[in-house]
Amino acid sequence: MIRWTGTALLLGFFIDLLLGDPRWLYHPVRIIGNGISFFEKHLRNLFPKTEKGERKAGLALVISICFLSGFVPLAILYIGYQIHTVLGIVIESFFCYQMLAVKSLKQESMKVYKELKKGDLEGARHAVSMIVGRDTKSLDEKGITKAAVETVAENTSDGIIAPLFYMAIGGPVLMFIYKGINTMDSMVGYKNEKYINFGRYAAKLDDIVNYIPARISAWLMIAAAYLEGFDGKNAKKIFLRDRYKHASPNSAQTEAVMAGALNVQLAGNAYYFGKLYEKPTIGDANRDIEYEDIKRANTLLYVSSFLGAVLFVAVRTVLLAGILFL
Template sequence: MREMILYHILGFFVGFVLDLILGDPYWLPHPVRAIGKLIAKLEAGLLRKKDGTAKTQEEERKAGRILVITVLTLTGGISFLILCIAYMLHPVLGIVTESIMSYQVLAAKCLKQESMKVYARLKEKDLPGARKAVSMIVGRDTDILDETGVAKAAIETVAENLSDGVIAPMLYLAAFGPVLGLLYKAVNTMDSMVGYKNEKYLHFGRAAAKLDDGFNYVPARISAVLMIAAAFLAGKDFNERRALMIYKRDRYNHASPNSAQTEAVLAGALGIRIAGDASYFGKTIEKPYIGDEVRAVEYEDIVRANKLLYISAALCQGICLLLMLVAYYI
């Protein structure tokens, strides 16, 4: 048992380091992309009847539950089998496999790279290029955004995905290993693909959206606390007291119970106002603002958001490793 804890610690730490070094190169096969293809294939068969006609609301909800059960069963079963076989063959192979699986669950460098592409285009005054770059990481309509709108979209994405893409999967990895880490990513991917509250997905995506809310409830709040601590450590560009104040005031200024938790901290730490109305699929959705406009949003805030991302990730990694080592020596 103690040996397995040690193997898990090694795999967890190496996975984190690999993510910081490699990110998500497009040439490398990735389980999340495979999960996305599975979801798309299942959606095509489940969303409508065999004769092509639309399903009733209750039928769509049932189909959505079938989607969730199928995706989670296949993801959990395959990942568990791979990990078990690797450890059965040899502990070193098991550690290597766990390290790779853990690495592929995390997305710190990928999030930074994609958001910094937006920063680079804005810095070059290339608004069309910036719109295209930000469209790769947000779900809203980007062709109507000005430079400030593009920067805000990138900043909000870093804040929200700091929890979804880094802290939450890291917590699940630390506590339960890469199998649950991949199950979390499957839930998160389903929510991002079918969890919209629009005419097409309102009922079909309900199960995925509710499950995602549940999986992220505790991690989102832990992420916010880590971000406030990171703001204290990050230097003069950040104000941890204001981050705490805006967090307390605006952490529920979002339809999701989780998304505004980290967005509020970032807005407060930087002294900017984010969120507000946004357009999705040609329809404007009214949203409350988050933060106070102490100053205007600027594209340099994307760099600052990523600084907070990396410090928060390092804090989480350190705390998780400490707790895991305590468990090993007890």
């Protein structure tokens, strides 16, 4: 299996660019999400309704989801490679393809762009609500555009570079474990009354596993900014200045690069579940953000993703060749 992972990574990456996520194909992340909901319900009933009890339940959730997220693809891959190497490569490539979100992220963000271009604010609010966690009902055109650009920036790391990084290290098994952790964070990693204790371990683990990929993503995006004629110098400047302005140690990394590359200001206050959260801004408002920036953000998404895929396969190939030589 190890020998063919680099090939499977590239095949999966290019299949994602071609096909995206067809709605008829049941996505593994939905299975993981259903598993998280199932375990949450039963673990909450199993452990005491205390601060310590909720944290233990949350830890049990993390252990369960990480184990199942890794064991299932490992078993399928093992069987596939035992039957025939080609079948194993096909399965490995398919797993990689399913864990990436390059084309789907572009498609969903471009739905926002198209509604804004038509002047349909309600349609744009609905479209952006499908890809962000914040409240969108009161957003104006600039707020909608900022939300779309920010989610493209953040998900360049979470949805593409980080999965590729873990695929290159440990194949689809580690890639699936990463997605399990990332999905747990998106479902239970909130700092509200319901999840502040139960989701504590999921949120902390997500911060840990995204630490390196988020920074690799930022530097890849800086390189993409230079290659595509954006303001690469300012992208690096804002990255170094503003990359720790979010509560999370990772989410502002690529947002800061995006803000600098486009010469706009991102982040700031936002409503979540009806409550206002005061957050610092990222970048300088050298010009007003406009809906065309969504297209520009997607250009940086695609180039950064391509650079990441090539880099990870190249490094993996060199390291594997060195190990085999020894």
